[in-house]
Amino acid sequence: MDKRVGWALAVLAVFVGWWQWGGYGVVLALTVVVFWLLLQFYRALRVMQAAGAAPVGHVANAVMLHARLNTGMTLLEILPHTRSLGQKLSDPPNEAFAWTDANGDRVEVTLVHGRLTQWQLIRAAAPEAEAAAGADAAQAPAQPGA
Incomplete structure (x- = not known):
């Protein structure tokens, strides 16, 4: 209110x-x-x-947090979803906080005058996908004349 x-x-x-x-x-x-x-x-x-009892900037699942965020939320409404204080990235009036999960996925939120205006999910690169891409490149036949 x-x-x-x-x-x-x-x-x-x-x-x-x-x-x-x-x-x-x-x-x-x-x-x-x-x-x-x-x-x-x-x-x-x-x-x-x-x-305050949880590690700063840690969240159980960044994707679920990203799905639960809505424009206009206050930090007091966001904290029950994260169950931890966010890692502060910038100061007022455009405050930014970030939470990271165990997989390396990260949610960054921006609060303007105490209200959520924008947020983004930054996905960690999957090690299996990088390894598979490297293996495919190694197995590709060499082009003649190259």
Whole structure:
């Protein structure tokens, strides 16, 4: 949710509380707003604690992470998919992070003003494919007159 919408709803709740029940309504509205902020803080704390326990920049499967990303996601929404903090590639306002899996595949994301704008999957070259290409080149017959 956009911060402006959240604060507008908080102000609206305080106004409606005052209008309906006076001082008691204001206290109730402020209690609800503080409770909501505590829930958001606890959620962020849990995500960061789980991500901080894993190696930086490592993800179980880069291809699956790439498939789960959507434009507009925040880093707090990306971290539960990665279960680790990303390797930082650049600073704000165009922050870039990268995660690599055990096969060498890599996902690089770019956040502009805290929102995901672009991401790319960089596949590692398969050693079997390189070995097969080298073997085919070695077995190819020489061209006469070359």
